[in-house]
Amino acid sequence: xxxxxxLLEKEFRQIFRDPAILRMMxxxxxxxxxxxxxAANYEVKNVKxxxxxxxHSTYSVQLVNKIKSSGYxxxxxxxxxxxxxxxxxxxxxxxxxxxxPADFEKNIVRENKASLFMAVNAINGTKANIGSSYLxxxxxxxxxxxRTKWIQIPKFNNEPRIxxxxxxxxxxxxxxxxxxVPGILVILLTxxxxxxxxxxxxxxxxxxxIEQINVTPIRKVHFILGxxxxxxxxxxxxxxxxxxxGRVVYGIIPTGxxxxxxxxSSVYLLTVLGLGLLLSAYAxxxxxxxxxxFFLMMIFILMGGLYTSIDSMPGWxxxxxxxxxxxxxxxxxxxxxLKGSRLxxxxxxxxxxxxxxxxxxxxxxxAYKKRS
Amino acid sequence: xxxxxxxxxxxxxxxxxxxxxLLILFGMPIAQIMIFGFALTNEVKNxxxxxxxxxxxxxxTALIQRIEAxxxxxxxxxxxxxxxxxxxxxxxxxxxxIIFPQQFREDLLHSNTTTIQFIAxxxxxxxxxxxxxxxxxxxxxxxxxxxxxNKLPYTIQMDVRMLYNPQLKGAYNFVPGVMxxxxxxxxxxxxxxxxxxxxxxxxMEILLASPLxxxxxxxxxxxxxxxLSMINIASILLLSVFVLELPIExxxxxxVGESILFTITSLSLGLLISSVTxxxxxxxxISLVGMxxxxxxxxxxxxxxxxxxIPLQVISNAVPAKWYFYxxxxxxxxxxxxxxxxxxxxxxxxMTIFLLALSIKKYKIRLA
Numbered sequence: 001x002x003x004x005x006x007l008l009e010k011e012f013r014q015i016f017r018d019p020a021i022l023r024m025m026x027x028x029x030x031x032x033x034x035x036x037x038x039a040a041n042y043e044v045k046n047v048k049x050x051x052x053x054x055x056h057s058t059y060s061v062q063l064v065n066k067i068k069s070s071g072y073x074x075x076x077x078x079x080x081x082x083x084x085x086x087x088x089x090x091x092x093x094x095x096x097x098x099x100x101p102a103d104f105e106k107n108i109v110r111e112n113k114a115s116l117f118m119a120v121n122a123i124n125g126t127k128a129n130i131g132s133s134y135l136x137x138x139x140x141x142x143x144x145x146x147r148t149k150w151i152q153i154p155k156f157n158n159e160p161r162i163x164x165x166x167x168x169x170x171x172x173x174x175x176x177x178x179x180x181v182p183g184i185l186v187i188l189l190t191x192x193x194x195x196x197x198x199x200x201x202x203x204x205x206x207x208x209x210i211e212q213i214n215v216t217p218i219r220k221v222h223f224i225l226g227x228x229x230x231x232x233x234x235x236x237x238x239x240x241x242x243x244x245x246g247r248v249v250y251g252i253i254p255t256g257x258x259x260x261x262x263x264x265s266s267v268y269l270l271t272v273l274g275l276g277l278l279l280s281a282y283a284x285x286x287x288x289x290x291x292x293x294f295f296l297m298m299i300f301i302l303m304g305g306l307y308t309s310i311d312s313m314p315g316w317x318x319x320x321x322x323x324x325x326x327x328x329x330x331x332x333x334x335x336x337x338l339k340g341s342r343l344x345x346x347x348x349x350x351x352x353x354x355x356x357x358x359x360x361x362x363x364x365x366x367a368y369k370k371r372s
Numbered sequence: 373x374x375x376x377x378x379x380x381x382x383x384x385x386x387x388x389x390x391x392x393x394l395l396i397l398f399g400m401p402i403a404q405i406m407i408f409g410f411a412l413t414n415e416v417k418n419x420x421x422x423x424x425x426x427x428x429x430x431x432x433t434a435l436i437q438r439i440e441a442x443x444x445x446x447x448x449x450x451x452x453x454x455x456x457x458x459x460x461x462x463x464x465x466x467x468x469x470i471i472f473p474q475q476f477r478e479d480l481l482h483s484n485t486t487t488i489q490f491i492a493x494x495x496x497x498x499x500x501x502x503x504x505x506x507x508x509x510x511x512x513x514x515x516x517x518x519x520x521x522n523k524l525p526y527t528i529q530m531d532v533r534m535l536y537n538p539q540l541k542g543a544y545n546f547v548p549g550v551m552x553x554x555x556x557x558x559x560x561x562x563x564x565x566x567x568x569x570x571x572x573x574x575x576m577e578i579l580l581a582s583p584l585x586x587x588x589x590x591x592x593x594x595x596x597x598x599x600l601s602m603i604n605i606a607s608i609l610l611l612s613v614f615v616l617e618l619p620i621e622x623x624x625x626x627x628v629g630e631s632i633l634f635t636i637t638s639l640s641l642g643l644l645i646s647s648v649t650x651x652x653x654x655x656x657x658i659s660l661v662g663m664x665x666x667x668x669x670x671x672x673x674x675x676x677x678x679x680x681x682i683p684l685q686v687i688s689n690a691v692p693a694k695w696y697f698y699x700x701x702x703x704x705x706x707x708x709x710x711x712x713x714x715x716x717x718x719x720x721x722x723m724t725i726f727l728l729a730l731s732i733k734k735y736k737i738r739l740a
Binding site: 117123124136171174192195286290309331 | 413446463464485486490491492501514528529531532538542565569572649652656662675679
């Protein structure tokens with residue numbers, strides 16, 4: 001016990017002596033947490049629309065006005081040539097081209113139907129889908145208006161109708177930041193924790209100071225614990241700062257018990273730090289440790305369910321995400337902060353993370369060799 | 373010049389001797405492009421949902437079957453009571469609950485109207501909106517079939533064509549994005565750490581005391597990483613074309629040239645970081661923790677830049693990956709030539725020159 005205390009003293013001193021690292025550890029997450037969530041908005045608005053109007057009739061003008069006034073579209077072009085509009089798509093000045101054929105109005109009135117042509121820049125599938133379906137809805141509305149103008153639709157509807165209503169639980173105003181802030185906090189916490197521990201033991205290897213520790217009677221467990229505990233404490237501080245920012249800047253107050261977040265994070269941090277220690281037990285140089293940590297982190301983050309939905313991934317990729325600690329914490333954050341889930345709801349997550357923590361840390365102790 | 377090449381050779385030896393790192397350096401981009409190319413998609417499908425159907429009549433069962441059959445939904449649970457809805461959400465498994473009224477068919481036949489309720493888990497607003505609209509579309513379809521497709525007069529038909537990516541594959545968007553991220557972060561990380569390491573170990577003093585100009589000493593460090601990155605660019609492009617089946621519509625030399633330019637930008641950024649830091653840990657904190665998320669979010673491949681508040685749109689201009697992402701999309705997928713991207717190319721070149729000049733200015737010949 002006494003050994004551990006001295007080791008801890010050493011580690012804490014080392015951390016506090018390097019103000020550069022300390023600053024990075026706290027300031028960087030703060031800045032990112034304040035700025036980044038505001039950039040995250042999937043809601044598609046201001047879709048850039050270029051209209052090619054060959055008709056120039058009352059109807060085509062009416063339609064364009066209706067689209068313009070919907071608020072979802074920015075009219076960036078109103079031309080008579082499709083080629084020109086396509087050029088706009090090429091330079092990203094238009095996302096959607098709507099072509100109104102000549103005789104659009106005439107066809108509606110005389111032949112009872114007319115067609116419109118829509119070309120969508122589909123490189124970003126989401127935007128293409130949502131943008132085109134908005135436009136479709138508006139055109140359908142316009143179509144309905146036209147019909148009511150030409151035919152009297154009976155007031156009483158004698159066709160059976162299925163109505164649908166929808167409600168959005170847990171985030172009534174569909175506030176994207178409520179979703180992003182907890183997620184980004186998890187990512188920052190994971191990055192800070194794993195990168196720092198990953199480079200820590202390797203650093204001692206590189207500088208050569210690890211020899212000095214190896215010749216002492218310090219036990220492996222104590223050595224690993226000595227590395228683990230300081231960063232665990234730092235991690236909890238970063239988390240606390242992050243939650244405070246969420247509260248002050250974004251007004252996010254966890255619906256569930258905040259103790260659950262800390263309960264989960266205390267196990268989660270052990271997992272993340274254990275992973276870092278494991279990397280540093282195997283890596284020979286900090287460069288190597290960082291590269292592997294970066295590789296893992298990129299997979300953890302992009303496959304963590306924050307940016308793209310895990311359910312939509314192919315089966316093998318979903319299996320990969322089961323080994324991704326980040327996805328569990330993001331899930332738990334969302335559950336506790338937004339949905340107010342209780343202990344029994346997050347218990348499965350907690351169990352899995354605990355297993356990760358035990359495996360990774362005992363592996364790290366095992367992998368750390370006192371002889372080089 | 374001969375001296376310079378001697379230094380470059382030394383750096384190559386350094387890298388070459390560390391086989392483990394080399395393996396990671398080449399293996400990593402390959403693994404990542406493969407994983408992300410196949411796994412990431414912005415599409416929402418197989419979402420887990422719960423159904424509460426107290427009526428259990430032919431109409432509601434038919435509708436549920438239709439929902440089950442669509443690739444967007446996976447019915448995970450059949451709920452029995454209203455009270456179970458909230459629990460199902462709190463367990464975190466389901467994303468949407470569909471609730472039928474007590475007497476679905478009766479209502480429909482006798483009072484001509486009935487209501488289905490969708491409850492979405494809006495903790496992820498994007499998925500909530502998407503799922504609700506998918507579910508709505510299925511109900512509309514069912515309705516139309518019930519109506520027996522009576523032709524309505526005055527119909528405007530829509531003819532939609534998806535340009536560039538007719539199958540709406542996620543890879544078209546993610547591969548250029550991941551490419552930008554990997555090239556930027558790996559190059560920045562590797563160069564900054566390689567230089568700072570020599571500082572930490574004290575070998576930098578020896579290099580600086582050599583007759584070669586200090587600037588060249590530093591540049592010699594960057595050259596091998598440029599070569600390695602070119603190999604990575606080649607392997608990423610090969611994989612994208614032959615495994616992910618992405619097209620290269622534009623000119624290949626142009627794409628490679630732009631990639632090299634972007635690599636040089638990243639290397640200069642690495643040089644700048646290394647000249648202002650003293651320890652590998654700090655260098656890595658800046659180049660990974662500091663740059664990872666901003667690159668991811670401001671390059672435009674995850675979130676549309678035009679949706680961001682104006683100040684953030686301005687900030688995004690300072691992120692090199694944004695310009696590279698734009699260029700790759702333009703050349704690789706849209707098949708445009710230099711005339712369409714000269715502005716972006718110029719911006720990247722300008723950034724590179726600025727970063728290089730700044731790191732040279734900040735560079736200290738005498739270490740503490």
